[in-house]
Structure formats: structure tokens, C-alpha cells
Amino acid sequence: MLKPRDTATRETIKLDGLWRFAVDPADGSEPWRGALAGDLEAAVPASYNDLFVDPAIRDHVGWVWYQRTVRVPRGWTGERVLVRVDAATHAGRVYVDDALVAEHSGGYTPFQADVTELVRPGEEFRLSIAVSGELTNTTIPPGRVETTAAGRRRQTYLHDFYNYAGLPRSVWLLSVPPVHVEDVTVTTAIEGTTGVVGFAVETDGPAEVRVRLLDADGDQVAEAAGPSGELRVPEAVLWRPGAGYLYTLLVELVDDAVIDSYPVPVGIRTVEVRGTEFLINGDPFYFTGFGKHEDSAVRGKGHDDAYLVHDFQLLDWIGANSFRTSHYPYAEEVLDFADRHGIVVIDETAAVGLNLAMGGGLTGRPPLPTFSPETINDETRAAHAQAIRELINRDKNHPSVVMWCLTNEPASQEDGARAYFEPLATLARELDPTRPITYANVMFAGPDQDQIADLFDVICLNRYHGWYVANGDLASAEVKLEADLRRWVERHGKPIMMTEYGADAMPGLHSVWDVPWTEEYQADLLRMYHRVFDRIDGFVGEQVWNFADFRTAPGIHRVDGNKKGVFTRSRDPKAAAHLLRERWTAPGGRGAPR
Numbered sequence: 001m002l003k004p005r006d007t008a009t010r011e012t013i014k015l016d017g018l019w020r021f022a023v024d025p026a027d028g029s030e031p032w033r034g035a036l037a038g039d040l041e042a043a044v045p046a047s048y049n050d051l052f053v054d055p056a057i058r059d060h061v062g063w064v065w066y067q068r069t070v071r072v073p074r075g076w077t078g079e080r081v082l083v084r085v086d087a088a089t090h091a092g093r094v095y096v097d098d099a100l101v102a103e104h105s106g107g108y109t110p111f112q113a114d115v116t117e118l119v120r121p122g123e124e125f126r127l128s129i130a131v132s133g134e135l136t137n138t139t140i141p142p143g144r145v146e147t148t149a150a151g152r153r154r155q156t157y158l159h160d161f162y163n164y165a166g167l168p169r170s171v172w173l174l175s176v177p178p179v180h181v182e183d184v185t186v187t188t189a190i191e192g193t194t195g196v197v198g199f200a201v202e203t204d205g206p207a208e209v210r211v212r213l214l215d216a217d218g219d220q221v222a223e224a225a226g227p228s229g230e231l232r233v234p235e236a237v238l239w240r241p242g243a244g245y246l247y248t249l250l251v252e253l254v255d256d257a258v259i260d261s262y263p264v265p266v267g268i269r270t271v272e273v274r275g276t277e278f279l280i281n282g283d284p285f286y287f288t289g290f291g292k293h294e295d296s297a298v299r300g301k302g303h304d305d306a307y308l309v310h311d312f313q314l315l316d317w318i319g320a321n322s323f324r325t326s327h328y329p330y331a332e333e334v335l336d337f338a339d340r341h342g343i344v345v346i347d348e349t350a351a352v353g354l355n356l357a358m359g360g361g362l363t364g365r366p367p368l369p370t371f372s373p374e375t376i377n378d379e380t381r382a383a384h385a386q387a388i389r390e391l392i393n394r395d396k397n398h399p400s401v402v403m404w405c406l407t408n409e410p411a412s413q414e415d416g417a418r419a420y421f422e423p424l425a426t427l428a429r430e431l432d433p434t435r436p437i438t439y440a441n442v443m444f445a446g447p448d449q450d451q452i453a454d455l456f457d458v459i460c461l462n463r464y465h466g467w468y469v470a471n472g473d474l475a476s477a478e479v480k481l482e483a484d485l486r487r488w489v490e491r492h493g494k495p496i497m498m499t500e501y502g503a504d505a506m507p508g509l510h511s512v513w514d515v516p517w518t519e520e521y522q523a524d525l526l527r528m529y530h531r532v533f534d535r536i537d538g539f540v541g542e543q544v545w546n547f548a549d550f551r552t553a554p555g556i557h558r559v560d561g562n563k564k565g566v567f568t569r570s571r572d573p574k575a576a577a578h579l580l581r582e583r584w585t586a587p588g589g590r591g592a593p594r
């Protein structure tokens with residue numbers, strides 16, 4: 001699904017701002033048929049949970065309503081009019097006046113509806129969006145709704161970050177021409193110094209397709225006609241980590257005049273796994289950076305351009321060249337920014353917590369089998385497949401995205417894991433044969449227990465030696481970590497990287513001893529991991545957990561959220577941030593050249 005863009009033939013209106021808001025009345029009434037009851041207003045984009053002080057709203061399980069009036073510009077006569085929701089977490093229903101026009105499951109990918117027949121240029125309509133944050137055993141991510149002893153419905157889930165819900169990204173009104181570009185797929189290759197840009201254009205209706213490739217100055221460097229083909233760019237400027245050079249593929253539909261025009265940013269680069277190396281443009285690449293979250297005070301998972309800019313400034317300051325979109329697809333604005341600034345992205349689906357052992361308090365003993373008809377089942381897998389389709393469809397043209405991560409910490413040691421994941425790995429490869437695939441492996445599905453690693457190209461490990469095991473004993477943790485990594489190297493001749501390692505640290509807490517939760521312990525633990533990484537061949541990257549502290553589910557395991565950030569939630573550096581900066585910016589050090 002193409003991102004909304006203003007072009008010579010398309011117009012966009014962002015419907016961000018304050019919307020009327022109500023919790024679903026659950027009395028069988030149909031709130032979209034009139035003005036919502038009550039006087040609440042909610043900001044879009046933002047998760048709704050932290051906006052209000054009423055715990056009944058914050059912890060509500062089920063549907064909530066957003067509503068506003070929208071005027072269609074008078075100049076849109078003869079155009080198709082679309083409503084697009086960038087994300088409704090985790091399910092959305094869109095109503096134009098009294099009519100249901102779109103339904104979608106999956107909280108982090110966009111959906112849209114053509115509402116042309118229901119609206120009139122120059123006139124207003126009532127736009128209502130119902131959003132549900134409910135998670136079940138067949139949603140991605142999964143969860144479970146319990147009834148508490150006090151009779152309240154309570155959402156539980158198998159991941160630690162707080163289950164923010166609502167409309168965390170923009171909602172749009174768009175015009176597109178009656179015959180328009182529906183989708184564009186771009187692939188790139190390098191032959192000597194020539195860049196090769198493959199393209200495939202889908203249109204909605206008959207029209208001639210013309211494509212032109214413009215360089216960053218807007219000068220045309222290649223052109224072609226037809227819905228698919230190849231453009232050759234002699235002396236191409238490549239997209240590289242640290243230098244996000246972008247061309248623009250201008251796709252035009254022509255019927256005497258240009259009837260639709262749509263630009264796609266293109267970075268010419270290649271990605272390849274060869275032996276134990278991860279190659280970008282044929283050069284070995286070592287990932288430095290973080291697992292992140294979309295998380296900030298009050299907005300929750302709401303996209304915020306100020307945080308976007310600041311977070312990327314901090315990535316640059318600390319010398320990070322990459323991040324993983326743990327544990328869901330991030331806002332498209334984030335990937336656009338990464339494209340422009342040469343930051344490398346591992347793009348993850350929202351399939352986190354396919355692991356019932358997590359409910360057992362990280363004991364490694366699942367209370368129920370993870371993969372069974374009653375738990376994670378065929379329906380879950382269908383939702384997971386759909387999540388993969390939507391992720392790849394949305395993000396396939398981003399040069400920053402170098403690898404798809406299909407899931408975080410599944411129970412890959414349990415029976416049923418292989419049957420569950422094999423078709424999903426095949427699907428991802430069919431959808432995108434150009435990028436490697438991976439998944440993030442959990443510590444208790446070690447090299448001798450895991451049943452799925454051979455289905456993937458890169459072994460990504462999340463490890464908490466020195467935190468959840470051998471806590472406070474970094475010497476033992478070092479021995480365990482090294483043995484763990486060496487066994488993975490022995491078992492699979494594939495690149496290995498660490499996609500999570502870290503320790504909670506309370507900013508301001510200090511000690512001269514190895515005391516967990518101090519800033520020193522967090523830094524010492526990272527230092528110990530780095531010593532081990534530097535001793536292992538075929539090791540291709542280190543992404544610390546986490547970039548910043550973040551809000552977590554209520555429970556006894558966290559005090560005021562997850563504190564494994566090397567920055568606080570308000571983005572102030574802890575001691576660990578300075579340590580990473582030293583390592584990642586040292587000339588010739590890890591991650592160099594940048």
C-alpha cells in the first residue's frame with residue numbers, strides 16, 4: 001500500500017489533532033450513528049491510555065471510539081477519495097457517517113477505504129473509528145483476557161512493554177485519480193559501477209506507464225516505459241550505512257497527459273549473507289545500535305516527529321549504525337528518516353510473545369504447550385502470515401531495511417515450532433527474495449534446543465547472562481555467554497549477532513561493587529559482552545537492549561517500567577551510553593567506517 005504523498009495528481013490531508021473520544025458503551029447501541037456521548041477528546045496521533053487520569057479508560061479492554069467531522073475539499077470532484085489509517089492498535093473499524101467502510105486487524109500496519117461514493121466534494125461527513133486493544137491467542141501479538149477476582153476484565157500478554165492502544169499514527173483523507181498507481185516494487189543491484197534499478201508498477205485501470213529516475217539534484221539519469229523493467233545508472237551513487245543517498249523513481253501514468261504521478265525514493269544498494277558475513281554493497285557490515293520501542297511519556301506509542309529527530313540525533317551521537325524495530329513495525333516516517341540518513345534497520349513483525357513460558361515468569365517451564373489448538377494455533381499462524389505480508393508490502397522499497405525479523409523470542413525449542421515457522425519463512429522468502437530473514441532467539445531455546453534456526457539466514461540472539469541468570473556475577477556470566485556463542489558457531493555456519501543484551505539501571509544509582517541496578521553494573525555488563533563478542537569469529541553485530549527506558553505492563557517484575565535503556569525515558573544518557581559511544585566511535589572500532 002503506497003504511502004500518502006502530495007504529487008501533481010494527488011492531494012493529502014492529515015486528520016491529526018483532537019478527536020471526540022469515548023469508551024464503547026457495550027450496551028448494544030451504535031455510537032457511530034450520531035455524536036459520541038460525553039465530552040472527552042483525545043489527541044491523534046497518540047495512544048489513548050496515558051492521556052486520561054481515569055484508570056477505567058487506561059485499563060479498558062475492548063473497543064473505544066474516535067470521531068470527528070471532515071470536509072472534503074471542493075476541488076476533489078472527479079477524484080477517488082480515500083480514508084487511510086496508518087495504524088489502529090490492535091484492530092480498527094472505520095465508519096463514514098452510518099456506513100462501515102473498513103475493518104483491519106494488526107496494530108502497526110496501515111489500511112484504507114475508498115469512500116468516494118459516500119462523500120461529496122465541498123461537504124462534511126462524520127468519520128468514526130473504533131479501535132480495540134484486545135489481544136487473544138489468535139492475534140499478533142497474542143494475549144489473553146482474564147476476569148479478575150473483583151469481576152473486572154483484564155488484559156494479559158506475553159511481552160513486557162505496556163499494551164498501548166488507540167490511533168498512534170496519522171489518519172488521512174486522500175485524493176487519487178480514477179486511474180492510478182496502485183503499487184510499486186523496486187529492487188536494486190550493482191554491476192561494477194552501474195546501479196541497476198528493477199521496477200514493477202501495478203495500476204488500477206488501463207494506462208501507459210512511464211518511469212524516470214532522478215538523482216538527488218532532480219536531474220534525470222534514466223527512463224523507461226512499461227509496467228516493469230530495469231533502469232541502468234552508470235557511476236551510480238550507492239546508498240550506504242552512514243550516507244543515505246537517494247534517487248527518486250517518478251512513476252507516471254500517461255493517457256495523452258500525465259494522469260497520475262507518484263515518486264518512490266530509491267537507494268541503490270545490495271544486501272547479502274555469504275558464509276558468516278553480512279554484506280551491504282559487497283562489504284562486510286557490523287551492526288551497532290539498539291532494539292528500540294516507540295514509547296514516550298503521555299503519547300505512549302504515538303508517533304512524534306520531535307522524538308524521531310532527537311532519537312536519530314542520539315543514535316548519531318553514540319555511533320550507532322542500526323536498530324531493530326522491536327517488537328512491531330514502526331511508523332513509516334521512521335523508515336523514511338532512516339533511508340535519508342543512512343541508518344540500517346532490521347524490520348520486525350509484531351509477533352512477540354509466541355512463547356507461553358513467558359507467562360511462567362521466565363522459568364523456561366511452559367504452563368501449557370505454546371503450539372496447540374487451544375493456544376498458538378493455525379488461526380494465529382494465519383494472522384502472523386498476514387502480518388508478514390503487510391510488513392513486506394509496506395516496507396519493501398526502503399533501502400534502510402536490510403533484513404526481516406519474523407518474530408521475537410518464540411518458543412522455538414518446543415514441539416510444533418518448526419511446523420509453525422517453516423511456512424512463514426517460506427512465505428517471507430517468496431514475498432521478498434532480496435532480503436535475508438531472521439528471528440530473535442530467546443535464551444532458554446539454546447543452540448541444542450532450538451528447532452528453527454536453520455530456516456533463517458542470520459542467527460539473532462537475545463541474551464541476559466549476568467541479568468536474568470548469573471545476576472550480579474559477571475565472571476560466571478562471561479563463561480556462560482562465551483560457551484553459548486561458541487556452540488551456536490559450531491552448530492550453524494551462519495552470521496551471528498546479538499539483538500538484545502543489557503541490564504536494568506536506575507539512573508543515579510551507583511556502587512563500587514558489582515551491584516545490579518547501578519549505572520556501573522549496566523556499563524560493566526556491556527563491557528563484558530563486548531570482550532566476548534570480540535573473541536568470536538563470524539560475529540556480525542551488537543544491538544543493546546534498549547535504546548531508552550520504556551513503560552511496561554503492570555506487575556511485580558518492573559519498577560516504573562523497563563530500565564534497560566542506556567538513555568532514560570526522557571532521553572538522558574546513563575553511564576552505559578558513554579561507554580557505547582567510546583566503543584562505537586573509536587576510529588577503526590566496531591561499526592566503523594561510518
Ligand code: GCB
Nearest residue numbers: 159160408409462500562564
Ligand atoms: C526480552 C524481550 C524484551 C524485554 C527484555 C527484558 O528478552 O525480547 O522485549 O523487554 O527481554 O528486558 O526483559
